[in-house]
Amino acid sequence: MIPVRRFDAIVVGAGGAGMRAALELARANLRVAVLSKVFPTRSHTVAAQGGIAAPLANSTEDNWHWHMYDTVKGSDYLGDQDAIEYMCRRAVEVVVELEHMGMPFDRLENGKIYQRPFGGHTQSYGSAKMAMRACAAADRTGHAMLHTLYQQNVRANTQFFVEWMALDLIRDPQDGAVVGVTALEMETGELHVLQGKAVLLATGGSGRMFFSSTNAFINTGDGLGMAARAGLPLEDMEFYQFHPTGVYGAGVLITEGVRGEGGYLLNKDGERFMERYAPNAKDLASRDVVSRAMTTEIKEGRGAGPHADHVLLKLDHLGPEIINQRLPGIREISIKFANVDPVREPIPVVPTAHYQMGGIPANYLGQVVAPEGASKEAIVPGLYAAGECSCVSVHGGNRLGCNSLLDLVVFGRSSGEQMAKDIRALPRPQRNLPKDAGEQTRARLARLDGATSGERVAEVLNDLRRTMQAHCGVFRFPDDLAEGVRKMKAIAERAGRTFIADKSKVFNTARIEALELDNLVEAATAVVVSAEARKESRGAQARSDFPERDDQSWMKHTLWFKEGNRLDYKPVHLKPLSVDTIEPKARTY
């Protein structure tokens, strides 16, 4: 028998979204278990740098309407406008709340929170005047936020299961309700069932599917794999953001805040090329726009360096004082990973896989939704998703900088609130677990432990990452995509035949990596299959054969299902909660 533990709520993942939700649940006096495969402050939220978006209007005029407009435009009109309104209207409140929790924001002379310009943040509905909307703690905003949220959870006595990896969802076969998860206690190798009335997936992104990525090793799309194996769809996975400025060769992130503070990009001729691509916003255009411009410069032979394969990020003109005060982490990273001191020399950078706009379909209350009967968005009882693993969809085809940290706290909080409400409304005794609860997971583990030969996990993983890099990058070509789909099919089969030499029960990291590979396979397959099918260019999806956005045929969300790589589509929510629809138009910066 697999041991069973019972809770009111289970939160899978202890990054910004999971910990914000956990706080809400702990304060509601519910019995909450937070599972994380790493100690909470090691979650990847820690690596966010530039800021969290909120129209505090501390330095420039600003309001949620402008923030909402920028977000809709940034999404290339694929974002759901009800969810975007919800997020932007709650932004000031949740950021002020973080400050009250003790988050060490930088300050202005008048004592208010320091804000800087960021890509796509404008005043007056997309005018050439930039809004200072990014609330920053130097260039360590994610670190400051994650630690603050952990500290508040320490105060609230949240029960953490540290270094427990959730493996599969348990659904009631009667109505598909989610009633718990299976999880591996890494230190002992024991498999457990955690039963709960509400389960939140807050497992973050899947950036490790690309060879060159800003993402941490742990970002393996675990919640996506869990959802896909449980028969749930993944939404808009083709929209994968390439951040313009990853350190050339290392992939480590250099915040857009560098350009927010006045840095800019140069090609090999020393030309500030963004002036050609985005005459108004220049280097502070949306990330998809800047990444395409950089890739074009490189492709047309204007890249820098002996291989003409990167561009340069210049910031020495800001002076050592600004760099040390506002961008100290960037200086540290450049010296360590690029052998360049940005006080004197520009940083070599390339577009680098960074953020997954798609994910598990959810509404703005965190409830997971999937097609059922006549409805494209029937609520899956008991299951919630928030943060990068979810698709609410506030980011649509392209996320604006600083909207990710905002997404975490807004929807971490709303999903926590909704879970508490739903748990209270449920009948007292918990449902019975299905008879075969955990069997699916046990079979996966048994295969791994029983395999006496096969391919190494690291080899399959490397092929997956190279395939995604080559076939699903900044610019996408029809033949490449079709071949990518074929290759991912083969890789998925190979992932089912891997072998690990490590058979130990104790902290078996080989087993963990094999289980992570299963999740990455689902996420990567969803990306390439969805990208191949979408015959248009929008946001982060730029196709050579369909270079234009096609609102007539493609203003709709993709839903990918694991079973048979099936695709379905659902309409974009064009109607906001209280204001008029922001009508799609040509997107220029």
Added chain:
Amino acid sequence: MKLSIYRYDPDKDARPYMQDYEVKLEPSDRMLLDALVKAKAQDDTLAFRRSCREGVCGSDAFNINGKNQLACITKLADLPEHVSVRPLPGLPVIRDLIVDMTQFFKQYHSIKPYVINNDPPPERERLQSPEEREELNGLYECILCACCSTACPSFWWNPDKFVGPAGLLQAYRFLADSRDQAASERLDNLEDPYRLFRCHTIMNCVDVCPKGLNPTKAINNIKEMLVKRAV
């Protein structure tokens, strides 16, 4: 390059041993973590923690050639041809390079690592001048990697009683926050022959901190606050 790595799996090993790995480096391998990942690709039984690979998550602190450091920001070019990697000293080993950090986090939790302010929260942010905020620099950046506390002899002898440099750095981070109102409670919590005063200013913590922070200075500031309070 040659790596000697501490191995111990309680499932099968009677005692720990050092295992040698020959790793072929490529030009793209810059940091020791890259070499460790290569070693693990050869031998998947090698166990260690790692995540962000850029020095902000604090997962991959090991004892590298005798000094506690983060593998992901330790440059291969700065290391000799032969490198030995051991778990952080002073904490129980779970397996290979993975240590049990329970005691370390317990001490961190013991200093109440959160701002305490019992005034009703204002509608907007609490104000803090840039100078007041500046007081938190060099404190809030801690990544809880435990390089410092596990380099501290006082922490080795009394991990249950001495808060240790990481915990004390954070204790001062909250004492130094203009928004916090619990200074006297915090000082009471530390005024103890062990919790604070086991620091003998050896300064190993300063020497090893991968983020360039200075726990000794923070500890001295706390001591000064205690003295000021006494007079």
